[in-house]
Amino acid sequence: MYLATLMLLGSGELGREFAIAAKRLGCRVIACDRYDDAPAMQVADAREVFSMLDGTALRAAVEKHKPDYVVPEIEAIDTAMLAMLEGEGWHVVPSAKAVQLTMNRDGIRDFAAQELGLTTSRYIFAETREEAIAAGVGLPAVVKPVMSSSGKGQSVARTEAELATAFDYAVANMRGDRPRVIVEAFIDFDYEITLLTVATKDGILFCPPIGHRQEGGDYRTSWQPAPMDPAVLKSAQDQAAKVVGALGGHGLFGVEFFVAGDQAIFSELSPRPHDTGMVTLIGQNPNEFELHLRAILGLPIPAITQHGPSASAVILADRESSDFAFTGVAAALEDGADIRLFAKPVTLRNRRMGVALALGESIDQAIERAEQAAAKIDIQYLA
Structure with missing residues (x-):
């Protein structure tokens, strides 16, 4: 009946888009998160509400639903339990080793710098x-x-x-x-990128680099393709392939680099779709969520193509509320932009509630269109 059963550990906006991609291919999706009605739960076949740090609850959910693949979406997970489950034969994506090392900055940084010799700060x-x-x-x-x-x-x-x-x-x-x-x-970098790197059964693939702007450590705008010197891009690709290959398993990894002059400096890595990669929903085919799914399932992946310069801009809340509404959606869609509202049940200060996506004749035009569309969305707090 189902192509495969996938259990999502974490059910935010990234999990939601992954779940949508999985449902299109006839998969059964179990969405887990610490709170009910999380975005991915709204499009999944079943849900479980518990803290991912609760190893006993995590095991109980796996044994109850018997997924073919356990797919982490967040950092705060009992990775020791994941390793134990993998040892018993459950399939953790991309691997328990990858999740254990990358969910903590100390693990992945020491692994990249000390064991693999990547360029870091x-x-x-x-x-x-x-x-x-x-x-x-x-x-x-x-x-x-x-x-x-x-x-x-x-x-x-x-x-x-x-x-x-x-x-x-x-x-x-x-x-x-x-x-x-x-x-x-502190690195006085020229710009920073996310290099979406796909580990497949047939080798490693790269998406065009994604540039992004951050405030307070969180991304606000991203664009693709980020203009880069070919030699610097090749250095980033070589480093990404080295670390992804060493971690093992199949799936999409978001590998972040600072670029300073002619150096690509490794920063962080996520073993799953990346928030800056939301831009691929409008500018790239297959998008990052479809790539993650196909790599996990061992399905063929077509040539990765671009529709043109593209950008994303986030829609943020500025306070906490459980009673709110969105206005301005029609205006935001007027100039060809697209909108994703995540349907999170509660707003928080600086919480990402949606994203605007746009194409343009140039990167600058795509960014301008995405930011203008995002600015037209207003969150009305009703209580």
Whole structure:
């Protein structure tokens, strides 16, 4: 009856688009998250509500639904339980090793820098304010929780006093139960990219690079293809292939790089579709969610093509509310832009509630159209 049963661990907007892609190919989707009515749950066949950090609940859900593939979408997961389940024969995407290393910044950074020799910034890990201040990577420095999502808890410190404050901010906004941060030397980069890298049964594929602009560690606008020197792009591709190949498994990885001059400097990696890759929903075929699904299932992947310069711009909430409505959708769609509203049940300050997507004759025009469309969407708070 079903092509495959997929269990999503985390059911946000990325999980929602993945679930839609999976349903189009006749898969059964079980959406799991810590709160009910999460975006992917609204399009799934079944749902389970529990903390992904609760290993007992995680095992119970897997044994209940017997998925062919367990597909992590968030960072805060009991990775030890995932490894145990994989050892018993359950298929974790892309692999338990990849999830364990990449869900924590300390794991993937040490793996990339120390074991694989990729180009990274100088960094140390700190579990106390004193260790953060004594980091020795120089100032300014970027301080991040080792476990977080969408840039939460990230800040730049320019003095020792700010290092202490940044440590507190990182710990307060971390996911999981480890009060540990990464302190890394600030890189005066020219721009940053996400290189969507697809590990398939037939080898590794790359999507055109995605440029993005961040505020507070979270992306605000992304565009594709990001203009790059071919030699720098080749360096990024070589590094991405090296780390993805070493992690093993099949699926799409979002590999982030800083670009400074002629250097591509490895930053982070996510073993799943990437938020900046929402732009592929309008500008690329297959999009990142379809690529992830096909790679997981071992299905053929056609040549990755572009419809033209494309961009995405986020739609953010500015306060907490469970009683709200969207206005301005018709106006946002007037000039050929597209809109994805995620249907999250609650708004939070700076929470991503949707994204505007646009094509253009140039990257600049696509960005302008996406940002203008996003600005036309207004969140009306009713209580």
